[in-house]
Amino acid sequence: MNDDHPVLVAAERARAASYGLAVATREQKDRALHGMAAALETHRDTILAANADDVARAEEGGTPANIVDRLRLTPERLAGMADGLRDVAGLPDPVGEVVRGSTLANGLELRQVRVPFGVVGMIYEARPNVTADAAGICLKSGNAVLLRGSSSARSSNAAIVEALREAVVAAGLEADVVQLVPGDSHESVKVLMRARGLVDVLIPRGGAGLIRSVVEESTVPVIETGVGNCHVYVDAGADLDKALAIVVNAKTHRTSVCNAAESLLVHADVAEEFLPRVVPALQEAGVTIHGDAAFTAYADVVEVTEEDDATEYLSLDISARVVPSLDAAVDHIRLWSSQHSDAIVTDDLTAARRFTAAVDSAAVLVNASTRFTDGGEFGFGAEIGISTQKLHARGPMGLPEMTSTKYVVTGDGHIR
Amino acid sequence: MNDDHPVLVAAERARAASYGLAVATREQKDRALHGMAAALETHRDTILAANADDVARAEEGGTPANIVDRLRLTPERLAGMADGLRDVAGLPDPVGEVVRGSTLANGLELRQVRVPFGVVGMIYEARPNVTADAAGICLKSGNAVLLRGSSSARSSNAAIVEALREAVVAAGLEADVVQLVPGDSHESVKVLMRARGLVDVLIPRGGAGLIRSVVEESTVPVIETGVGNCHVYVDAGADLDKALAIVVNAKTHRTSVCNAAESLLVHADVAEEFLPRVVPALQEAGVTIHGDAAFTAYADVVEVTEEDDATEYLSLDISARVVPSLDAAVDHIRLWSSQHSDAIVTDDLTAARRFTAAVDSAAVLVNASTRFTDGGEFGFGAEIGISTQKLHARGPMGLPEMTSTKYVVTGDGHIR
Numbered sequence: 039m040n041d042d043h044p045v046l047v048a049a050e051r052a053r054a055a056s057y058g059l060a061v062a063t064r065e066q067k068d069r070a071l072h073g074m075a076a077a078l079e080t081h082r083d084t085i086l087a088a089n090a091d092d093v094a095r096a097e098e099g100g101t102p103a104n105i106v107d108r109l110r111l112t113p114e115r116l117a118g119m120a121d122g123l124r125d126v127a128g129l130p131d132p133v134g135e136v137v138r139g140s141t142l143a144n145g146l147e148l149r150q151v152r153v154p155f156g157v158v159g160m161i162y163e164a165r166p167n168v169t170a171d172a173a174g175i176c177l178k179s180g181n182a183v184l185l186r187g188s189s190s191a192r193s194s195n196a197a198i199v200e201a202l203r204e205a206v207v208a209a210g211l212e213a214d215v216v217q218l219v220p221g222d223s224h225e226s227v228k229v230l231m232r233a234r235g236l237v238d239v240l241i242p243r244g245g246a247g248l249i250r251s252v253v254e255e256s257t258v259p260v261i262e263t264g265v266g267n268c269h270v271y272v273d274a275g276a277d278l279d280k281a282l283a284i285v286v287n288a289k290t291h292r293t294s295v296c297n298a299a300e301s302l303l304v305h306a307d308v309a310e311e312f313l314p315r316v317v318p319a320l321q322e323a324g325v326t327i328h329g330d331a332a333f334t335a336y337a338d339v340v341e342v343t344e345e346d347d348a349t350e351y352l353s354l355d356i357s358a359r360v361v362p363s364l365d366a367a368v369d370h371i372r373l374w375s376s377q378h379s380d381a382i383v384t385d386d387l388t389a390a391r392r393f394t395a396a397v398d399s400a401a402v403l404v405n406a407s408t409r410f411t412d413g414g415e416f417g418f419g420a421e422i423g424i425s426t427q428k429l430h431a432r433g434p435m436g437l438p439e440m441t442s443t444k445y446v447v448t449g450d451g452h453i454r
Numbered sequence: 455m456n457d458d459h460p461v462l463v464a465a466e467r468a469r470a471a472s473y474g475l476a477v478a479t480r481e482q483k484d485r486a487l488h489g490m491a492a493a494l495e496t497h498r499d500t501i502l503a504a505n506a507d508d509v510a511r512a513e514e515g516g517t518p519a520n521i522v523d524r525l526r527l528t529p530e531r532l533a534g535m536a537d538g539l540r541d542v543a544g545l546p547d548p549v550g551e552v553v554r555g556s557t558l559a560n561g562l563e564l565r566q567v568r569v570p571f572g573v574v575g576m577i578y579e580a581r582p583n584v585t586a587d588a589a590g591i592c593l594k595s596g597n598a599v600l601l602r603g604s605s606s607a608r609s610s611n612a613a614i615v616e617a618l619r620e621a622v623v624a625a626g627l628e629a630d631v632v633q634l635v636p637g638d639s640h641e642s643v644k645v646l647m648r649a650r651g652l653v654d655v656l657i658p659r660g661g662a663g664l665i666r667s668v669v670e671e672s673t674v675p676v677i678e679t680g681v682g683n684c685h686v687y688v689d690a691g692a693d694l695d696k697a698l699a700i701v702v703n704a705k706t707h708r709t710s711v712c713n714a715a716e717s718l719l720v721h722a723d724v725a726e727e728f729l730p731r732v733v734p735a736l737q738e739a740g741v742t743i744h745g746d747a748a749f750t751a752y753a754d755v756v757e758v759t760e761e762d763d764a765t766e767y768l769s770l771d772i773s774a775r776v777v778p779s780l781d782a783a784v785d786h787i788r789l790w791s792s793q794h795s796d797a798i799v800t801d802d803l804t805a806a807r808r809f810t811a812a813v814d815s816a817a818v819l820v821n822a823s824t825r826f827t828d829g830g831e832f833g834f835g836a837e838i839g840i841s842t843q844k845l846h847a848r849g850p851m852g853l854p855e856m857t858s859t860k861y862v863v864t865g866d867g868h869i870r
Contacts, residue, residue: 057788061811142833146822153814155844234669238844253650254673259845280867287869372473394862395477398569406562406865415870416861417558428571428654428858429675430846442844445832446810449822451696453703454831 044220045229048184049236052157055214056182060154062211064131067178071127073205074177075120078170081201082116088197089166096190108165109191119170119198122420126174129419132438133180147448152441154180155238159219159230161186161252163244166194173202173216175422179440184237186219186227231256238442243423246350261430263423266296266378267350268408271367271393272316274307275386280405282315284383287407290323294352296424297379297411301347302358303367304332309360320356329358347374364389368396375399378426379411400426400433460636461645464600465652468573471630472598476570480547482625483594487543489621490593491536494586497617498532504613505582512606524581525607535586535614538836542590545835548854549596563864568857570596571654575635575646577602577668579660582610589618589632591838595856600653602635602643647672654858659839662766677846679839682712682794683766684824687783687809688732690723691802696821698731700799703823706739710768712840713795713827717763718774719783720748725776736772745774763790780805784812791815794842795827816842816849 059067078085089111096106138150158181160172169185176183187195195218203213219230231240234257242252246265253260270288272281288299304312309332317336320327327333328342339358346357347370361367371380381403382393394402401411411434413421418436425431431439475483494501505527512522554566574597576588585601592599603611611634619629635646647656650673658668662681669676686704688697704715720728725748733752736743743749744758755774762773763786777783787796797819798809810818817827827850829837834852841847847855 057812060814140833142831146826146831148832150849156814257670259675259843261845277867283867283869291870390864396473398476398572399860401861401863404862404864406863406868407870409870410562410863410865410868411861415558415562416564417556427675429677432859433566433861443848444815445817445827445849446820447817447822447826448806448820449826451693451699452822452826453699454707454823454825 043229045226046233046236048217048220049157049230049233051214052182052184052217053236055212056154056156058212059177059182059215060133060156060180062180066209066211067131067180068127070177070206070209070211071123071174073209074170074174074202075123077201077205078116078120078123078198081197082113085116085194085197085201086111086113088193091193092191101190109194111166111194115167119167122167122171123174126178126420126437129178129437131178132441135438137443144452145450146452149446149448150443151446152438153444155440155442157182157184157237158440159184159186159233159237159240159258161227161230161240161242161244161248163188163248166191166198168243169195169198170202171420172422173199175420175437175440177206177215179437181440182215182217184217184219184230186230189222192222228255231258234258241423261423261425261435262427263425263435264296264378265350265376265426266298266424267301267348267374267376268297268299268378269301269303269371269375269380270299270408271303271361271364271371271380271382272305272308272312273364273367273382273384273386273389273393274305275389276305276308276312276383277385278308278312278315281312281383282319284381284405284407285316286319286323288381288409289320289325289356290354291407291409293354295409296350297408298352299381299408300349300351300356301374302356303370304358304360305364305367306360306362324354326355327358328355330360332360333358350376364392368393371397371399376426378424379403379408381406381408400424459645461642462649462652464633464636465573465646465649467630468598468600468633469652471628472570472572474628475593475598475631476549476572476596478596478627482627483547483596484543486593486622486625486627487539487590489625490586490590490618491539493617493621494532494536494539494614497613498529501532501610501613501617502527502529504609507609508607517606525610527582527610531583535583538583538587539590542594542836542853545594545853547594548857551854553859560868561866562868565862566859567862568854569860571856571858573598573600573653574856575600575602575649575653575656575674577643577646577656577658577660577664579604579664582607582614584659585611585614586618587836588838589615591836591853591856593622593631595853597856598631598633600633600635600646602646605638608638644671647674650674657839677839677841677851678843679841679851680712680794681766681792681842682714682840683717683764683790683792684713684715684794685717685719685787685791685796686715686824687719687777687780687787687796687798688721688724688728689780689798689800689802689805689809690721691805692721692724692728692799693801694724694728694731697728697799698735700797700821700823701732702735702739704797704825705736705741705772706770707823707825709770711825712766713824714768715797715824716765716767716772717790718772719777719786720774721780721783722776722778740770742771743774744771746776748776749774766792780808784809787813787815792842794840795819795824797822797824816840
């Protein structure tokens with residue numbers, strides 16, 4: 039790898055610019071964020087024209103309509119992006135927060151303080167709104183960002199970033215705290231993934247394939263996000279009215295998101311009563327049930343396979359099984375869950391305690407839809423993604439999760 | 455890679471055993487730790503005999519005396535290992551700690567709770583005491599551990615682990631929460647490093663080469679530890695008596711450790727007064743100074759090179775330069791520091807604030823020796839290593855750093 043590869047040059051510039059951003063005051067960062075929001079509005083026509091190019095190219099290339107829809111910006115969507123930046127300005131600054139502190143026996147003052155990572159690489163697909171969201175969250179948390187969006191959104195992303203950089207400079211910060219990764223090739227992503235020492239953290243957002251390839255190939259530390267094979271387990275002690283509402287909501291409220299339910303487990307003791315209710319309710323909502331023998335007794339239920347157990351459908355499909363016990367449900371979840379969000383419906387406190395202790399997922403929910411695993415719902419105000427790994431951040435990642443810490447140790451000539 | 459590779463079989467067994475350990479009470483874990491300590495004493499003769507074999511083999515193989523010394527166990531060292539396990543039993547249990555909690559506007563109860571990682575892989579060199587230390591820290595934090603020590607310590611490690619497992623079982627936990635990685639070959643380490651999904655975290659402890667190779671080759675998330683190219687910067691505003699004591703202490707108190715100073719920077723304004731004091735003081739302590747022109751004016755100072763700037767000597771050597779300003783010191787540290795521990799000596803509050811804000815290391819010290827960056831000194835009671843990465847844990851890692859978190863969300867039929 040060449041030291042003057044454009045991606046490494048961009049990373050070097052991000053690194054240099056990150057030093058000033060790391061010590062910028064909240065006041066200065068919030069001024070930049072408001073400026074960035076205004077710039078999206080000022081440059082609305084340019085951004086929409088650039089986006090129209092991307093959309094036209096996608097349509098010519100035969101891109102499916104739902105993907106084209108994700109790519110498309112409208113005045114309303116652009117206004118939403120600007121509002122998002124203003125929301126981030128309203129959130130507390132995580133940098134400088136003292137996480138832990140004490141005075142040691144020898145009088146040394148110990149403070150563990152939040153600091154930015156430094157340089158964050160974002161690798162994401164399609165939606166150009168992520169470009170503004172990620173830039174805003176990184177800026178507020180004091181991180182320079184290298185943005186690598188989908189090549190299908192290249193014109194949109196370039197226009198958005200140009201507007202944002204203008205506002206960053208106007209606020210007295212260096213433009214290079216927000217950059218697009220130069221180049222569209224897979225090689226440029228590869229260089230980014232091997233830029234250990236220049237890039238502090240990589241956050242891939244997108245499908246399972248993208249995330250797996252980043253995890254496999256990267257030497258830069260990665261925060262894994264977003265793959266959700268989520269379960270709802272209806273316990274013997276469940277209130278079946280609540281169970282029905284939760285299953286239908288978790289499956290159908292929005293199907294294309296990582297916190298949607300993909301799998302239903304029903305305790306054998308309530309199957310006879312619950313199946314006649316849940317099967318038609320799901321089917322009426324347009325859901326295809328992939329079920330075991332207890333479910334295929336109903337019309338239009340497809341036989342479930344292990345592949346179904348493993349699948350994050352992101353569609354109106356659900357796998358469904360009857361299990362003999364809570365322990366069997368836990369075993370099934372341990373085997374197949376992506377450890378994003380798994381829920382139990384029960385009024386039995388012992389069952390709830392056992393489930394929440396045994397199921398090791400980013401979020402374990404009791405009598406609540408898996409759809410609640412979300413930075414907005416959790417009150418974080420902004421979310422860069424939902425981490426499904428155990429190192430660093432787990433679950434919805436807000437501003438504090440976009441920081442590291444350092445220890446500041448103050449003495450008066452202390453030696454050992 | 456074969457699914458029934460012995461390393462993967464061991465990892466599967468660790469995974470299965472980890473479920474019980476994750477929900478074990480503090481009482482049960484502490485009973486196991488006390489039993490492990492007693493077992494090291496009960497099996498003293500067996501362990502020392504096994505260690506004598508390792509030592510004899512190392513000596514026959516021409517291993518340097520200082521490495522043989524690190525390998526050697528004595529009744530005193532074994533007693534120290536047992537005491538270490540009892541100390542861990544005395545520490546609070548991090549598992550179950552509520553890190554953050556609130557009730558959301560819709561009545562959902564949100565709790566972010568510490569949970570074990572699951573399965574931890576430790577890859578380390580030489581010292582067999584790490585085997586007991588790591589087993590104790592992992593057990594207390596609820597993690598099953600796969601121990602991969604140096605092949606030179608294989609008999610010692612096998613004897614220690616056998617004793618520990620006996621005590622684990624006696625305490626009602628599964629033996630497989632503490633295992634040696636089967637096989638001595640590099641291939642077995644490779645399999646461990648690719649066991650993503652079975653192993654949750656890898657912690658390499660050892661030289662820079664070991665750590666780099668784990669970081670490069672592993673698909674399992676890694677916590678980088680321990681490489682320390684640490685700096686002491688003597689500011690224009692320094693109390694030179696304190697500066698002298700700190701420089702000598704940081705360099706000579708113990709040279710083979712990661713928090714020893716390897717580089718001295720002196721502000722030009724105090725060089726004329728400080729160099730005539732620090733040069734002889736270091737030389738009298740047996741230190742070889744690798745200095746720039748200001749230093750080579752003194753007898754027996756070797757000319758410094760960029761290689762010296764980059765080197766973690768771990769010996770009685772120090773690189774030394776005069777810098778024109780605090781900013782120049784910061785630039786030098788940004789370029790060369792391993793971001794472990796860097797210190798400023800100054801009585802100037804503005805300088806201290808600028809240095810601690812600008813230097814991004816796991817520990818930034820003011821008027822204190824770099825030797826204080828240590829879990830014991832920080833009051834953590836036990837330390838698995840000192841993280842020099844920005845994700846997850848940074849600085850000395852105690853028991854809380856050996857955990858992840860999960861969100862437990864409790865509702866009453868909540869849907870979106």
